Amino acid sequence: HLIRSFSDDGNYAGHARTLLASRGLQVPDPVIRQLFRVDLEGDGVNEVLVVAEQISGSHFEPEVGDYSIAFLRKVVDGDVQTAILGESLITSDDQLMESYRIGGVGDLSGDGKMEIVVSGAYYEGAWVSIWEYVNDDLGPTLQLSLGCGA
Numbered sequence: 001h002l003i004r005s006f007s008d009d010g011n012y013a014g015h016a017r018t019l020l021a022s023r024g025l026q027v028p029d030p031v032i033r034q035l036f037r038v039d040l041e042g043d044g045v046n047e048v049l050v051v052a053e054q055i056s057g058s059h060f061e062p063e064v065g066d067y068s069i070a071f072l073r074k075v076v077d078g079d080v081q082t083a084i085l086g087e088s089l090i091t092s093d094d095q096l097m098e099s100y101r102i103g104g105v106g107d108l109s110g111d112g113k114m115e116i117v118v119s120g121a122y123y124e125g126a127w128v129s130i131w132e133y134v135n136d137d138l139g140p141t142l143q144l145s146l147g148c149g150a
Helices: 011-022
Strands: 032-038 047-054 067-076 079-089 099-106 115-122 125-135 139-149
Touching: 011 032, 011 047, 011 067, 011 079, 032 099, 047 099, 067 099, 067 139, 079 099, 079 115, 079 125, 079 139, 115 139
Parallel strands: none
Antiparallel strands: 032 047, 047 067, 067 079, 099 115, 115 125, 125 139
């Protein structure tokens, strides 16, 4: 169950570009901030955790086109599926920016299933969310979230 960081050869930037476009944000060259391979289920097949982010402005005054998105890519029955673990997409001037990071992966509850730690922040606050990959039908489910701020 080792989590391994690796470099993007452009493949995951392409996935991020498609994902952002499907949400209404055209980003020609997404910036990959984090990229990890990890076997969440212990089945010998690695899943991939990705964070793509570009913040040109600030959390309080982001610019249209800024984004932060954390997602999981997993092969299920020969098809690649994507699950969103957190996202902030700035499409208008009246939005505030949130940023996301993968904090780690481990069996936090001791039940034999790996959990994914996702941290988030905005201009006056921060939080941590714990996700567990339950099964291929449900995907990752939020187990716990705790934060503070305005």
